Amino acid sequence: MKQAIPSILALLGAAVLQVGVAPRLAIGGVVPNFILLVVVTLAMVEGPTAGCALGFAGGLVLDLLGSGPIGVWALVLCVVGYLTGMLQERLFAEGWLLPVTVVFAASLVAAFGYWMVSSIVGEGGAFGATVLRIILPSAVYNTVLAVLVYPWLARLLRREPAVETVRQFR
Amino acid sequence: MRGLEVETRKGRPVLLVVLVVIAIILVSIYFREGEDGVLHRSRAVALAASEPVAIAGEWVSTPFRRVGGLASGLAVSRTEYEELRVQNEEFRARLAELEEAGLEAERLRGLVGFVEEQDFEYVGVRVIGRPTTSWEGALIIDRGENDGIRTGMPVIAAQGLVGQVVEVSPGSSKVRLITDQRSGVAALVQASRAEGIVAGTLEGPMILDFVDAEEAPVAGDVVLTSGMGGIYPKGLVVGDVVDVYDERHRLYPTIEVESRVPITEIEEVLVITAPGTAGDEAGQ
Numbered sequence: 502m503k504q505a506i507p508s509i510l511a512l513l514g515a516a517v518l519q520v521g522v523a524p525r526l527a528i529g530g531v532v533p534n535f536i537l538l539v540v541v542t543l544a545m546v547e548g549p550t551a552g553c554a555l556g557f558a559g560g561l562v563l564d565l566l567g568s569g570p571i572g573v574w575a576l577v578l579c580v581v582g583y584l585t586g587m588l589q590e591r592l593f594a595e596g597w598l599l600p601v602t603v604v605f606a607a608s609l610v611a612a613f614g615y616w617m618v619s620s621i622v623g624e625g626g627a628f629g630a631t632v633l634r635i636i637l638p639s640a641v642y643n644t645v646l647a648v649l650v651y652p653w654l655a656r657l658l659r660r661e662p663a664v665e666t667v668r669q670f671r
Numbered sequence: 672m673r674g675l676e677v678e679t680r681k682g683r684p685v686l687l688v689v690l691v692v693i694a695i696i697l698v699s700i701y702f703r704e705g706e707d708g709v710l711h712r713s714r715a716v717a718l719a720a721s722e723p724v725a726i727a728g729e730w731v732s733t734p735f736r737r738v739g740g741l742a743s744g745l746a747v748s749r750t751e752y753e754e755l756r757v758q759n760e761e762f763r764a765r766l767a768e769l770e771e772a773g774l775e776a777e778r779l780r781g782l783v784g785f786v787e788e789q790d791f792e793y794v795g796v797r798v799i800g801r802p803t804t805s806w807e808g809a810l811i812i813d814r815g816e817n818d819g820i821r822t823g824m825p826v827i828a829a830q831g832l833v834g835q836v837v838e839v840s841p842g843s844s845k846v847r848l849i850t851d852q853r854s855g856v857a858a859l860v861q862a863s864r865a866e867g868i869v870a871g872t873l874e875g876p877m878i879l880d881f882v883d884a885e886e887a888p889v890a891g892d893v894v895l896t897s898g899m900g901g902i903y904p905k906g907l908v909v910g911d912v913v914d915v916y917d918e919r920h921r922l923y924p925t926i927e928v929e930s931r932v933p934i935t936e937i938e939e940v941l942v943i944t945a946p947g948t949a950g951d952e953a954g955q
Contacts, residue, residue: 520721521728524801527935532805549682557690564697565717568809568837568847571710572697579690587682615806616873622698624852626873634874635805 507658508543508555515539516562531638533646534608536563539658540582541607542651545600546659549586556582570622577614581607597648600655604647608640706822711838718811719840725800725811775939791904792945794818798938799843808851808871810834812940815842823902825943830931831908832856832896833940846940849909850877850930857899858909860888866897869909869928876913879926887924888912894928904946 515535523532536559544552559582560575567574585607613636619625701710800811814820816839826833826846834854838845849856854871858879865886867879879894888894892912898905914927 517724519803520724520800521731524803525728525732527801527805530802530805530935532802534804550686553682553687553690557694560694563804565714566721566803567807568845568851568853569807570698571701571714572694572699575697576691576694579687579694583682583687612805618698619806622702626852630872630874639805 544585552582552586605644608643612636793941808848859897861893876927
């Protein structure tokens with residue numbers, strides 16, 4: 502439980518930013534998603550289980566803050582957190598390019614997933630226009646934010662130095 | 672032999688499946704339960720909890736907006752600005768305050784004048800929160816249940832219809848905008864009186880649906896609330912027709928309507944707490 506405290510604090514911080522700051526950073530109706538950034542970062546440093554659990558919790562927070570059906574963001578972000586964590590298992594490259602690419606891909610998957618589930622429950626929009634107006638711009642916006650935020654967030658959430666995840670053996 | 676072994680943290684597919692199933696159950700319950708259901712009520716709690724954060728966000732961002740407005744205003748008369756450099760610091764602060772107060776008074780005069788014409792009972796409110804994701808169109812206002820606000824009440828601005836109250840907490844409320852894809856407004860075209868439903872979309876302009884091709888409006892026509900359904904009073908401006916075209920797969924022409932309300936800039940709105948009698952008197 503003690504080990505989960507930084508993750509919970511990061512999620513609370515992201516929720517505060519999502520309500521207090523994100524709406525003021527909106528460009529053309531596109532709002533950055535701080536909760537997604539925290540979920541993806543945690544999944545990359547902690548793996549699929551933590552990514553999945555925090556994704557569900559973060560998604561639930563987004564659902565409660567929004568006005569759409571409750572459960573859709575929880576569903577989408579727990580899958581995105583899990584998939585991102587699976588990537589972490591297979592990739593161990595350091596540097597900024599990989600995480601930024603992963604944030605871009607995760608944002609695309611999350612937005613597409615949200616559109617898909619919303620469409621199933623009868624609340625989705627036309628696919629082409631939604632891609633151009635929301636899915637792609639949000640992914641780009643989140644990626645730009647990730648460049649600024651990821652190094653600090655990863656340092657906060659990482660429980661051990663990254664180099665220890667690679668071990669030599671004879 | 673030397674090599675590298677990646678220390679992995681194995682995923683638990685069972686956890687993923689369990690959480691996905693829980694999420695699907697939540698979505699299902701949300702649609703099945705009524706407005707008084709647990710999930711709907713939990714959203715009112717979340718709204719109340721996020722209220723201080725939304726107010727703080729608005730409080731922090733307001734000076735930046737004011738300074739931005741001041742800077743753009745001063746750019747017009749730079750010579751004058753140079754002459755007054757000595758008094759600059761004090762004057763700028765004062766000017767910002769006065770400009771803001773003047774703009775606010777102008778906006779409120781417009782709002783109140785419009786509503787008094789319609790003879791509505793209303794509550795003036797400030798916008799303290801804006802959409803938290805790209806997927807929704809909602810505002811948070813600084814009045815709630817304690818001020819007589821109830822779900823379903825229409826919300827207007829001087830430019831026209833804004834939306835409808837959908838969540839209420841003791842001190843704040845959430846307003847779903849007419850541009851949100853979950854919104855639908857019974858409307859009519861002012862010129863032809865053709866009736867239809869204006870629905871918000873994810874991708875941009877609203878769509879006026881169920882209007883026959885023979886009665887289709889042209890770009891520039893004004894769309895008003897029709898009063899059908901009893902949610903919105905008759906005669907409120909919904910927006911202007913910006914495009915009309917036929918799509919092969921649709922029975923009715925696609926009529927795009929743009930709201931006149933500047934959603935990203937709007938700071939004050941009015942919640943109509945009781946419909947007026949002006950329309951009734953006119954009809955007698």
